[in-house]
Amino acid sequence: MSKIARRQFIQLSAVAAAGCFVRPGQEARAQDLPKLEESDPTAKSLKYVHDASTVDPSTRANPAEVQNCANCALVQGADGDEWRPCQIFPGKLVAADGWCSVWAPKA
Numbered sequence: 001m002s003k004i005a006r007r008q009f010i011q012l013s014a015v016a017a018a019g020c021f022v023r024p025g026q027e028a029r030a031q032d033l034p035k036l037e038e039s040d041p042t043a044k045s046l047k048y049v050h051d052a053s054t055v056d057p058s059t060r061a062n063p064a065e066v067q068n069c070a071n072c073a074l075v076q077g078a079d080g081d082e083w084r085p086c087q088i089f090p091g092k093l094v095a096a097d098g099w100c101s102v103w104a105p106k107a
């Protein structure tokens, strides 16, 4: 396992453990959730930005060209919403045009 992959695995494990505390039904109140700030410590550690176009594609671990929260496997909520819940940031909304280093393609 490469150094970057190991770091991402550790970050994902910590975030996934935190996500276990999310209660079912929370998604139904998504519009009431606060927006994730780029300055949030977890957001910073996962390189989250509101605008995916500001990220240098060469710095991404996954080679897929078009990456944003709207086409990530971990986003929740309704297609077309500007701000949506994300499994990685429980209790917060991420920008549909955003991106973080955990981005994964939808199956």
Ligand code: SF4
Pocket: 048, 068, 069, 070, 072, 073, 074, 075, 086, 087, 088, 089, 094, 098, 099, 100, 101, 102, 103, 104
């Ligand atoms: Fe966006 Fe996916 Fe990262 Fe969540 S995991 S912030 S949806 S890129």
